[in-house]
Amino acid sequence: MSAETVPSDLTGQLLIAMPGMGDPRFHGSVVFLCAHSPTGAMGLIVNKEIEELSFADMLEQLEIPADTPPGLPVCFGGPVETGRGFVLHSADYAPRTRDGEEDGTLRVDSRFSMTATMDVLRDLADGTGPRHALMALGYAGWGPGQLESEIRQNGWLTCEASPTLVFGARMEGKWEAALASLGIDPLMLSSEAGHA
Numbered sequence: 059m060s061a062e063t064v065p066s067d068l069t070g071q072l073l074i075a076m077p078g079m080g081d082p083r084f085h086g087s088v089v090f091l092c093a094h095s096p097t098g099a100m101g102l103i104v105n106k107e108i109e110e111l112s113f114a115d116m117l118e119q120l121e122i123p124a125d126t127p128p129g130l131p132v133c134f135g136g137p138v139e140t141g142r143g144f145v146l147h148s149a150d151y152a153p154r155t156r157d158g159e160e161d162g163t164l165r166v167d168s169r170f171s172m173t174a175t176m177d178v179l180r181d182l183a184d185g186t187g188p189r190h191a192l193m194a195l196g197y198a199g200w201g202p203g204q205l206e207s208e209i210r211q212n213g214w215l216t217c218e219a220s221p222t223l224v225f226g227a228r229m230e231g232k233w234e235a236a237l238a239s240l241g242i243d244p245l246m247l248s249s250e251a252g253h254a
Contacts, residue, residue, distance in 0.1 A: 064206045068094040070167040072223070073101065073205075074215040074236045077247050083137050088232045089198055090146060090219055092164060092172045099205045102135040102146055102172070102194040104224055105232035113193055116143075117183050120176070124183035128191075131229060135194025144194045145178045147171055148221060151188035169221055190225040215240065 073089040089101040113130040117123075135144055149171045152163045162175035171188075181187035200208070208214055217239050227235045234244050 064209050066096070068099070068205075068216055070170060070219055071216050072104075072219045072236055074217060074233065074240075076212055076214060079213050084198070086233050088236050089136070089214075090170070090224055092146070092166055092197075094205065096202060098202050099200040101198045102144055103133055103198060104146065104192060104194070105229050106134040107131045107229045108134055108195065111195075113182075116193065117179065120179065122176070122180055122183050128182055128185075128187075130182065131192050133192060133194045133229075135196040136198030138197050138199045140196035142174070142196065143179075144172055144174045144197060145182070145188075145191050146194060146224070147173065147178070147188035147191035148225070151178070151181070170219065170224070190221060192225060215242075 068091050071091050071094075073087075073091060075084045075087040075089075079085055079087075084103075086105075087103045088105040090104050091099060091101040093100045111132050113132055114124065114127040116132060117127050134140075147170070149165060149167070149169055152165075152171065152173075162177065163171050163173045165171045178187055178191075182191060205214075209216070215237070217236055220239070223232065223235055223239065237244050237247075
């Protein structure tokens with residue numbers, strides 16, 4: 059794969075970790091890219107649920123009242139700033155500050171947004187938040203040219219990020235579903251790098 063074949067902007071796409079991925083933290087990962095530019099990339103792993111932490115537990119720890127907290131998954135978002143929370147959600151929502159201005163939301167595209175403020179957690183807790191969402195602790199980050207290099211070295215495949223795949227698929231089936239969206243059978247992949 060030549061440098062010209064790696065798109066310069068993969069924002070809003072999914073990265074699918076290949077079996078030969080050198081970093082074990084990303085083994086079997088599907089990463090939603092929130093931002094990608096010549097200065098680097100930032101994304102959230104959307105298929106590695108933190109089993110021992112529920113969204114209700116998180117709300118309780120943050121002292122956010124919730125009569126019936128939504129059953130949102132809490133994911134390991136990536137190895138950077140693992141104590142920081144991010145909510146990836148449908149673009150039907152943007153939190154408002156007290157003066158009515160939108161605040162703290164990165165609008166990725168017409169289908170996805172990401173918010174990293176307490177407002178979205180409060181709104182999710184009281185039922186006024188986004189229609190679809192998942193919580194992530196930590197994120198994945200790449201410096202200038204790093205992600206492109208990993209893609210050229212067959213560390214990642216890229217595919218379209220559909221809301222159904224990101225929010226609707228079972229956690230344990232997202233990697234396979236992402237590959238299937240490209241017409242790839244996971245059983246046909248080997249951990250050996252190679253170019254098609």
